[in-house]
Amino acid sequence: MRHSNKRSGYVKVHYLTIGEVAKLSNLSIQTLRYYDRIDLFKPIEIDPKNKYRYYQNTQLYYLDIIKSLKYLGLSLEDVKSVLTLKPEELVTYLADQENRIDQEFQRLLETKEVLQRKKEQIQTFVLESNKMTVSIKKMPVQKIVKIKTSNISVHDIPNKEYGLISKVLEDEGSVFDTLYGGAYCLRRYSSMDDINYDYLFTHTVKDSKPNLNFEEVEITSLPAGNYLSITFALMDDAYEVCYNELMDYLEQHHINVVPIVYDIWMPINSTASKEDEFLVELKIQIQAT
Incomplete structure (x- = not known):
């Protein structure tokens, strides 16, 4: 793990290797590399000599957002779009998703009946x-x-x-x-x-x-x-x-x-x-x- 004395607001920033991010996020290294290629989740720095990817620990928050959006059934393309929304737009979007889930839940209850x-x-x-x-x-x-x-x-x-x-x-x-x-x-x-x-x-x-x-x-x-x-x-x-x-x-x-x-x-x-x-x-x- 690379360390930095920089602070982002009140959060001390650490640098993580792709292997460390994979372990912390429960994602494979191959998945993280793919997210990098499609510009969904990119490292904060790539060593020009050995091409190692490094991430800030604060980036893990955004990775959690990606995982939660995927859990809702969104495609990666849709996830990329959602990540560009402003906070007020994201609230509206999540409310729409909540309504969709409620409707699907009701449909499943009806099917069960x-x-x-x-x-x-x-x-x-x-x-x-x-x-x-x-x-x-x-x-x-x-x-x-x-x-x-x-x-x-x-x-x-x-x-x-x-x-x-x-x-x-x-x-x-x-x-x-x-x-x-x-x-x-x-x-x-x-x-x-x-x-x-x-x-x-x-x-x-x-x-x-x-x-x-x-x-x-x-x-x-x-x-x-x-x-x-x-x-x-x-x-x-x-x-x-x-x-x-x-x-x-x-x-x-x-x-x-x-x-x-x-x-x-x-x-x-x-x-x-x-x-x-x-x-x-x-x-x-x-x-x-």
């Missing part, structure tokens, strides 16, 4: 042993995007309607959930062909209500509470069997419910070339006493 819901749904469908058996589940409030429909039965594939819901979610920067839902009136049906959805929906993770440009689309929620639930793989007459199982359970146990059936569909293969496979949950909210 979708993943948790999907995991729980898969556990319900695949891991539980009570498939095709009525059970009672406690459900939290679930935010949804819904679209009013008419003449769409449980046998239809409403690609147009779900496509519109998907567009609304994408326009709002939300994550599209692969759990699809519909709601219709609870009653005895002579045939499943007689069931027509009042609306279709999918879940959303946005807390605030967006500005919607579609009159038929609405942001709302499924209420919290206890629900009668039955789950099954969609094949043959499973839908009709499980729906009637649900109706029989209601009549046998004299349970007061909100007369709306929610059915939730989840595709169980992710390859378009495979035959469609769906797992389904039917649920009805129990009226609070």
Whole structure:
């Protein structure tokens, strides 16, 4: 280490070799040489005889700034630009970065919520042993995007309607959930062909209500509470069997419910070339006493 008796303000200045700076900054010598070549972080002096690089100890502060800006995800070119900012400009820039991080953090939280819901749904469908058996589940409030429909039965594939819901979610920067839902009136049906959805929906993770440009689309929620639930793989007459199982359970146990059936569909293969496979949950909210 080279020493100097010079003082910068109240700070005593020392000279450091590139090896010493590398150890103190936890950066490689190759990185420091590269920073020198691109004029990002240059030595204060280069010995003309042996070409050794020397840095002032006070320069380590600026190296810390470079490392912190890189940690924010900035490119080295952007770091160079930021280092030229005046203090008041740097405050504004860092505030903008803070807002960006907040937005990214919120996006990650929303993605985590979708993943948790999907995991729980898969556990319900695949891991539980009570498939095709009525059970009672406690459900939290679930935010949804819904679209009013008419003449769409449980046998239809409403690609147009779900496509519109998907567009609304994408326009709002939300994550599209692969759990699809519909709601219709609870009653005895002579045939499943007689069931027509009042609306279709999918879940959303946005807390605030967006500005919607579609009159038929609405942001709302499924209420919290206890629900009668039955789950099954969609094949043959499973839908009709499980729906009637649900109706029989209601009549046998004299349970007061909100007369709306929610059915939730989840595709169980992710390859378009495979035959469609769906797992389904039917649920009805129990009226609070």
